[in-house]
Amino acid sequence: MASSVTRPTRDVTRDDVARLAGVSSAVVSYVVNDGPRPVAEATRLRVQEAIEKLGYRPNAAARALITGRSDLIGLIVPDIRNPYFAALAQAAEEAARARSVNLVLAQGTTGSLQPLVESLTGHRVAGIITATIPEPEAVAVIVRNRIPLVRLSLAMPSDGPAIWPDYAGGARSAVRHLVEVHGHRRVALVIGSDHPDWPDEPSDGREQGWRDALEDAGLTTEHLIRVHWSAAGGREAAHRLLAEHPAATAVFASSDQQAIGLIAGLQAAGTSLPDDIAIASFDGSPDAEFTVPPLTTVDVPLAAMAADAIGEVLGIPRTNRTYPARLVLRRSCGCNPA
Amino acid sequence: MASSVTRPTRDVTRDDVARLAGVSSAVVSYVVNDGPRPVAEATRLRVQEAIEKLGYRPNAAARALITGRSDLIGLIVPDIRNPYFAALAQAAEEAARARSVNLVLAQGTTGSLQPLVESLTGHRVAGIITATIPEPEAVAVIVRNRIPLVRLSLAMPSDGPAIWPDYAGGARSAVRHLVEVHGHRRVALVIGSDHPDWPDEPSDGREQGWRDALEDAGLTTEHLIRVHWSAAGGREAAHRLLAEHPAATAVFASSDQQAIGLIAGLQAAGTSLPDDIAIASFDGSPDAEFTVPPLTTVDVPLAAMAADAIGEVLGIPRTNRTYPARLVLRRSCGCNPA
Numbered sequence: 169m170a171s172s173v174t175r176p177t178r179d180v181t182r183d184d185v186a187r188l189a190g191v192s193s194a195v196v197s198y199v200v201n202d203g204p205r206p207v208a209e210a211t212r213l214r215v216q217e218a219i220e221k222l223g224y225r226p227n228a229a230a231r232a233l234i235t236g237r238s239d240l241i242g243l244i245v246p247d248i249r250n251p252y253f254a255a256l257a258q259a260a261e262e263a264a265r266a267r268s269v270n271l272v273l274a275q276g277t278t279g280s281l282q283p284l285v286e287s288l289t290g291h292r293v294a295g296i297i298t299a300t301i302p303e304p305e306a307v308a309v310i311v312r313n314r315i316p317l318v319r320l321s322l323a324m325p326s327d328g329p330a331i332w333p334d335y336a337g338g339a340r341s342a343v344r345h346l347v348e349v350h351g352h353r354r355v356a357l358v359i360g361s362d363h364p365d366w367p368d369e370p371s372d373g374r375e376q377g378w379r380d381a382l383e384d385a386g387l388t389t390e391h392l393i394r395v396h397w398s399a400a401g402g403r404e405a406a407h408r409l410l411a412e413h414p415a416a417t418a419v420f421a422s423s424d425q426q427a428i429g430l431i432a433g434l435q436a437a438g439t440s441l442p443d444d445i446a447i448a449s450f451d452g453s454p455d456a457e458f459t460v461p462p463l464t465t466v467d468v469p470l471a472a473m474a475a476d477a478i479g480e481v482l483g484i485p486r487t488n489r490t491y492p493a494r495l496v497l498r499r500s501c502g503c504n505p506a
Numbered sequence: 507m508a509s510s511v512t513r514p515t516r517d518v519t520r521d522d523v524a525r526l527a528g529v530s531s532a533v534v535s536y537v538v539n540d541g542p543r544p545v546a547e548a549t550r551l552r553v554q555e556a557i558e559k560l561g562y563r564p565n566a567a568a569r570a571l572i573t574g575r576s577d578l579i580g581l582i583v584p585d586i587r588n589p590y591f592a593a594l595a596q597a598a599e600e601a602a603r604a605r606s607v608n609l610v611l612a613q614g615t616t617g618s619l620q621p622l623v624e625s626l627t628g629h630r631v632a633g634i635i636t637a638t639i640p641e642p643e644a645v646a647v648i649v650r651n652r653i654p655l656v657r658l659s660l661a662m663p664s665d666g667p668a669i670w671p672d673y674a675g676g677a678r679s680a681v682r683h684l685v686e687v688h689g690h691r692r693v694a695l696v697i698g699s700d701h702p703d704w705p706d707e708p709s710d711g712r713e714q715g716w717r718d719a720l721e722d723a724g725l726t727t728e729h730l731i732r733v734h735w736s737a738a739g740g741r742e743a744a745h746r747l748l749a750e751h752p753a754a755t756a757v758f759a760s761s762d763q764q765a766i767g768l769i770a771g772l773q774a775a776g777t778s779l780p781d782d783i784a785i786a787s788f789d790g791s792p793d794a795e796f797t798v799p800p801l802t803t804v805d806v807p808l809a810a811m812a813a814d815a816i817g818e819v820l821g822i823p824r825t826n827r828t829y830p831a832r833l834v835l836r837r838s839c840g841c842n843p844a
Contacts, residue, residue, distance in 0.1 A: 240578075240610070240629070248599070249792055254592040261586070261613050270625055272578070273611035275599050287608055291578070399796045432796040454587055458737045458770040460798050 180224040189218040239269045241481055242288035244298040246277050250398070250425055251453040256299060256320065259474035267478055269294060281306035289313040295481030318477045322372065329480050331473050331491065332373075335450075338466035338493030339377025342448040343420050345464075345495060347385050350446055350502040352418035355382060357389075358405040358430060359422040360397030374422045374450055391416045395426065402429025409445070410437055417445060418501075424451035424465055431459050431500070447500040450493070462498035469493070518562040527556040577607045579819055580626035582636040584615050588736070588763055589791040590806075594637060594658065597812035605816055607632060619644035627651040633819030656818045658811065660710065667818050669811050669829065670711075673788075676804035676831030677715025680786040681758050683802075683833060685723050688784055688840040690756035693720060695727075696743040696768060697760040698735030712760045712788055729754045733764065740767025747783070748775055755783060756839075762789035762803055769797050769838070785838040788831070800836035807831070 182200075186193040191211060198207045199215040207215070218224070243260050245253040257273060264271045272293065274284045278301050285306045288296055295316035302310075302319075310317045316329075323330035346352045357378045375392075382389050391413045395401035402421060406429070409416060421427035427449035431441060439445055441461055449456065452467025469491050476486045497503045520538075524531040529549060536545045537553040545553070556562070581598050583591040595611060602609045610631065612622045616639045623644045626634055633654035640648075640657075648655045654667075661668035684690045695716045713730075720727050729751045733739035740759060744767070747754060759765035765787035769779060777783055779799055787794065790805025807829050814824045835841045 243611075248586070248596045249589065249592050251587065251589060251592070251793075254587050254589070257611065258586045258613060261611060270629070271611050273581075273595065273599060273609050275596060287606075291608070399793065403796070428793070428796050432798055432800070435798045455589075455737070455766070455793065458741070458766050460770055460773045462770070 180222045182224070184222055185215065185218045185224045188222060189214045191215060240272050240291055240293045241269050241478060242272045242274055242285075242291075242293045242296040244274045244276055244281060244284060244296065244300050244302075246275070246300045248273070248275055251455050252423065252425065252451045253299060255453055256470055256474060259470045260297065260478060263471070263475040263478040266475070267482060267484075269478070269482070276300055279303050282309060285309045289315055297477045297481060316481045316483075318480045320473065320477055331477050331480070333468040333473065333491040333493045335373025335493070336377040336380070337373075338450060338468070338495070339374040339420065339422075340381045341377075341493075341495045342450065342464070342466050342501075343378050343381035344385075345497075346418045346420065346446060346448055346501060347381065347387065350418070352446060353387055354391060354413075354416045355387070355418045355420055356391035356393060356409060356413050356416040357420055357422070358393050358395060358402065358409075358426050360401055360426065361394060372422070374420075378420050397423050397426060399425045399429035399432070402426035402431075403433035404429075406430050406433025406437065406439075410434075410439070419445060419447050421447060421449040424449050424453045424456050424463060427463055427465070427500075428455065428459055431461075431463075435460075442500050442502045446502045448495075449500075452493075452496060456496075457498070459500070461500045464498045464501035464503065465496055466493045467496045518560045520562070522560055523553065523556045523562045526560060527552045529553060578610050578629055578631045579607050579816060580610045580612055580623075580629075580631045580634040582612045582614055582619060582622060582634065582638050582640075584613070584638045586611065586613055589793050590761065590763070590789045591637060593791055594808055594812060597808045598635065598816060601809070601813040601816040604813070605820060605822075607816070607820070614638055617641050620647060623647045627653055635815045635819060654819045654821075656815045658815055669815050669818070671806040671811065671829040671831045673711025673831070674715040674718070675711075676788060676806070676833070677712040677758065677760075678719045679715075679831075679833045680788065680802070680804050681716050681719035682723075683835075684756045684758065684784060684786055684839060685719065685725065688756070690784060691725055692729060692751075692754045693725070693756045693758055694729035694731060694747060694751050694754040695758055695760070696731045696733060696740065696747075696764050698739055698764065699732060710760070712758075716758050735761050735764065737763045737767035737770070740764035740769075741771035742767075744768050744771025744775065744777075748772075748777070757783060757785050759785060759787040762787050762791045762794050762801060765801055765803070765838075766793065766797055769799075769801075773798075780838050780840045784840045786833075787838075790831075790834060794834075794836070797838070799838045802836045802839035802841065803834055804831045805834045 182193050182196045185196045196215055198205050199212050241264055248254055261271050276284045281302045282305045286309055297318045299320040301321050319330035322332055343355055346355050359375055379389050393405045393408050395405045421430055427447055449463050449465040452465050456463035456465045472488050473491050497505055520531050520534045523534045534553055536543050537550050579602055586592055599609050614622045619640045620643045624647055635656045637658040639659050657668040660670055681693055684693050697713055717727050731743045731746050733743045759768055765785055787801050787803040790803050794801035794803045810826050811829050835843055
């Protein structure tokens with residue numbers, strides 16, 4: 169293979185660029201980092217030509233040291249194996265790439281975030297996005313290090329930037345559909361709580377939306393089952409539904425994972441779906457399409473949420489202020505779309 | 507709240523540590539980075555005490571600049587929404603944390619990895635682990651930057667370190683089970699191909715294991731369906747199975763996602779599972795437990811694979827040389843475990 173071309177046999181350095189452009193190494197740094205000193209336009213062009221010609225890629229670590237910021241963004245999720253958070257991570261990774269930053273993935277549940285956050289701050293991350301509700305100690309580390317924090321979860325106004333879907337509106341539309349279109353009078357709620365130790369946590373809009381829809385129709389809100397936000401939790405809910413709430417004819421499950429476990433548990437017990445029990449759910453994760461019967465679910469605009477979270481961290485104004493959640497009809501609710 | 511304690515109001519610097527320990531700032535750096543110059547034991551202890559007392563955390567960017575290495579490891583997967591890769595990412599994240607390194611998540615398919623890899627090398631990552639088969643151009647970037655590369659996929663011996671489960675043995679055990687225990691004579695294979703443009707890719711052990719088990723039993727290998735490695739691919743396979751392979755009474759699906767789509771597609775067509783068609787699959791992903799019927803699948807030792815991949819990148823000898831895959835029996839194959 170010809171070896172006469174530009175491919176370098178060692179890393180190209182800032183000094184190489186400086187030499188070719190006929191400037192000092194410091195000037196190259198000013199161009200690369202857009203400061204701290206101004207550079208004349210003609211000089212800037214000469215440096216950029218030299219960078220391109222030599223294939224110089226400034227070391228990200230060096231750039232982080234100079235600017236005090238890296239092009240890394242930390243994303244914290246409670247459980248990447250949950251398809252909802254996997255889809256969120258995917259959306260965030262794509263949004264990050266569109267902004268030429270990289271995503272550091274960290275997994276942690278409420279109460280265990282402090283060491284994670286310390287590790288991320290050690291990298292001078294440009295910001296932290298968390299879908300896990302952080303404990304106060306973890307927030308203190310972030311604040312002390314002056315790192316932008318964006319929550320992808322319910323939060324109080326005092327918590328700073330937070331992005332979440334229209335939980336209440338989405339839940340209301342699903343429950344209304346079960347009541348108004350399919351005529352159910354007793355609709356159970358299956359909902360989770362990951363953090364029983366955080367009583368101050370804002371109440372989940374999904375529960376409120378379920379209550380609102382039933383109360384508006386003059387129906388009972390007595391059928392409430394609290395289990396883990398997981399398929400295993402949903403399977404447990406199936407047993408409790410059959411044993412403790414035999415009068416319920418429909419269920420609104422607060423996550424697709426809970427609905428998947430609910431379907432497995434109900435079918436194992438010989439329940440016919442949606443004839444004996446109709447189901448609607450919340451998340452809009454990809455696997456909702458492949459349950460038997462396919463799952464009617466409230467689809468969350470993850471791509472928009474993730475893009476705005478990445479933008480917020482980088483100081484870019486948000487595209488959206490609200491994140492409407494849209495009911496997608498399949499067969500589990502009793503509908504019969506193609 | 508009392509503010510007389512040790513919590514700093516600004517970041518503690520290396521100079522602060524040097525001052526308290528009575529050494530030069532360079533000596534602090536030698537202790538933190540374990541070199542490049544030796545430090546007397548008594549001095550090292552004094553520095554470590556000062557570090558602890560002040561709560562000094564060396565800036566990861568600075569450390570990366572000094573050592574030429576960060577404590578970041580890049581993980582590349584084709585699709586984080588696929589529960590198999592989500593479980594892999596989770597296992598890698600846990601293994602990384604156990605080694606006090608962080609995981610940078612990147613998504614990319616074969617043919618598109620070069621820009622990702624360039625971005626990761628810019629961070630002087632300590633290594634790259636890829637579950638996506640990298641194209642030669644991407645490998646060239648990694649090699650040129652002298653960054654350790656570990657493949658979590660099939661590879662040629664010349665490709666360097668690679669970790670993959672016993673695909674052939676796992677597939678063989680699943681197909682043997684369908685043949686020997688449940689008496690099937692016509693077992694179809696559903697398998698994918700992500701990278702039709704890479705004809706040199708080593709052949710997938712799952713296909714070989716399926717062939718071996720059937721040929722050992724003197725049975726036909728004529729029922730082969732090639733679709734995408736996804737639930738949508740599996741649903742397409744259901745239609746093709748019913749239309750083109752009506753004699754097949756059992757299927758070995760090469761991924762749980764394909765099996766999930768297959769189950770959805772077959773049930774939608776009125777097929778009774780496992781009575782009309784028995785199914786076994788490969789991956790052992792968590793959602794295999796929640797299909798209807800629950801999925802018999804070959805469980806892959808992801809935690810061991812991920813831990814060894816992280817170790818390999820860091821130059822730690824591997825714990826395992828092989829990664830046996832174990833058949834987990836549920837109801838989709840015709841078994842009836844509790």
